[in-house]
Amino acid sequence: MCGGAGTAWGEGGEGQAVRTWRASRAPPLHHHPTLPSPPPPHPPLHLLLLLPKLFSKLSHWTKMASCPVPYCALLLLALPCVSLAQYEKYSFRSFPRHELMSLDSAYRHALDQYSSEKWPETVEYMEVSLRLYRLLRDSEAFCNLNCSSVRLDDESHFDSFPELRAFGNVMKRAQCLKRCKQGLPAFRQTLPSRETVEDFEKREPYKYLQFAYFKSNNLAKAVSAAHTFLLKHPDDEMMQRNMNYYKSLPGAEEHIKDLETKSYEALFIRSVRAYNGDNYRTSVSDMELALRDFFKVYDECIAASEGAREVRDFKDFYPSIADHYTEVLEQKVRCESDLTPVVGGFVVEKFVATMYHYLQFAYYKLNDLKNAVPCVASYLLFDSDDEVMKNNMVYYRYHKEKWGLTEEDFLPRPEAQRYYNQTTLQLQLLEFAKEKLRQDDEGEVLEFLDEYLDAEEK
Incomplete structure (x- = not known):
């Protein structure tokens, strides 16, 4: 039996609140455009230095294991690979x-x-x-x-x-x-x-799974389930206490993983790791794959939002259609935040823009300006007020002829433009629905009727 006196179990977020990270804190290429050549550039942010625990080694924990440890901790050390996602054998086309x-x-x-x-x-x-x-x-x-x-x-x-x-x-x-x-x-x-x-959207099943795993002496999966729940509920005090207990066990950090992670998250982290190692060619390759995979998952997310709806009231034809589509829009808009990765407790803020931030600088380091400039333009779609990136754009324009750039090179990439347009229009339409189609808009209706009747009289 694992656990001990005073250990709290049940419903429950990690010891510290999820923090946000801005890629533009340590900007690349922020020189004055009149300089003949750029000064040594700075990386967007050294993720691996900022989050050392994310890539910690088991050796740290095996040193601790020389001290007396409870049975459950020994069990966790003995099962280094047991924390496999329950989707390992999942197949959409051949479900058992x-x-x-x-x-x-x-x-x-x-x-x-x-x-x-x-x-x-x-x-x-x-x-x-x-x-x-x-x-x-x-x-x-x-x-x-x-x-x-x-x-x-x-x-x-x-x-x-x-x-x-x-x-x-x-x-x-x-x-x-x-x-x-x-x-x-x-x-x-x-x-x-x-x-x-x-x-299921809130990952509630993992709240129950983490305790069931714990009671089944499967500590590795309990750690993963608790972490998976905490990513959606970082302030849940009960689960924070559970996770603090798990973290006190040797080998625990090897199993702090998101069981609902997406493939683009691993590609993103791998690209940043290559970037921080000055391996820009590998970084570009992995980041391009991460971008492509993210847009694919995003399209699947918004498509999955068009499912069945529970009819709760009787309305006229068009208001009923509008109500249904508003519910669909709410889910589609939520896809953007739902797919934003949390890396080591940090929300990767402006995730799509951040990927273009890394790409523009990696391409620059590879002297591939034809690919660097569209990434700058793509980033500016999502943060048009970013002074660093605006200065980068001024610099590239200043050297336009030197590098053989055309006006087309200064346009955002097509997939970035499409994603920006889609997310922006969806949000605008949702805000319109919430403002103009709410239930308590009788005053607006009367005002509209007055205007309509006045126009008829004229």
Whole structure:
């Protein structure tokens, strides 16, 4: 039995609040544009020096292990590779038939087992429910992405009837989605309730998993589950105490990992590591892969936001459509923050801009100005007031002829422009919906009617 007197367990965030990091603190290339050549540049930020614990070695803990340690700590040292994500054998296309069930049923059964203190069963069904949730999200994204470009066969027939054309395209897309979902096992189950989906969006299952792992003597996975929960709930005091206890055990830091991590996060960290080692070619290669992977995951996230909606009230046709789309927009807007990585307790602020920040300087160090300049322009999309980057742009323009640059080189990269436009327009539309379509807007309605009637009289 692991644990000790006075150890707090149950619901619960890490010993310190999640901090933010700005890539522009230590800017690269901030010289005056009239200088004949740039001074030695500074890196955007030395992540690896700032976060040494993220890359600590097991040797530090094995030295501590020479002292008497509790049984659970020895167990944790004996299982250096046990903290594998529950998605290791997950497959969207070949999900195990014996695990197919409704998400509500699996999650509810896991919670029942937790209440009954049946820890192996809790772990089994909580892990199954996490895989079922991922299957549902992946299935939604798959169908919505594949049907996103479906349109009427001949839209010209509807030139004089824009409303019919618009809803004709909606119906064609609905037909495509219906066919797609009929062939996927995730949609043969009862769809989960809104409350269940919100629990998984907030990583609530990991709150229960960390304790069930602990009670099952699986300390490595308990550490990972606690950390995974804390990334969404950094101020949860109970889980902070749990994590502080875990960190006191030899070998614990080897298992502080996000079980919901995305591949672009690992690529980003690897690129920064290469950057800090002055290996700019590798840094560029990995950062370009991280960018591409991030945009792919982002597209999947916003596509998965277009799932089922629980109808709670009766409204007219257009207000009902607007309500549904507002809910979809809220989820799409949240994708940007949900996909922002937390590295060693630090939120990588302005993540997409930060990737272009690293790229522009790495390309500069490789004397590849044709690729460096569009990265500067891309960064400025997201932070147009950044004085450092504006000075960089002035410098590049000053040496435009020397380096054979054209006006096209000073444009943002297409994928950056698309992402910026999409996130900006989504946010603007959501703000409009919240401001103009709220329930308590009777005063605005009366004012509008007065204006309308006055116009009619004229």
